[in-house]
Amino acid sequence: MQTYLAIQPLIALVAGILILIVPRLLNYVVAIYLILIGLAGLLPQLMNSGGM
Numbered sequence: 001m002q003t004y005l006a007i008q009p010l011i012a013l014v015a016g017i018l019i020l021i022v023p024r025l026l027n028y029v030v031a032i033y034l035i036l037i038g039l040a041g042l043l044p045q046l047m048n049s050g051g052m
């Protein structure tokens with residue numbers, strides 16, 4: 001049985017909470033968020049194309 005974890009809403013929630021707590025972290029939080037979302041989108045495609 002395969003479980004599906006929605007990582008994007010979880011990352012967005014954590015990023016939003018961090019920005020509310022420490023507004024100075026905005027640049028870092030946005031940068032990390034974009035990197036993680038990009039990796040979350042690319043990794044499944046890279047894992048499936050490994051067998052070409």
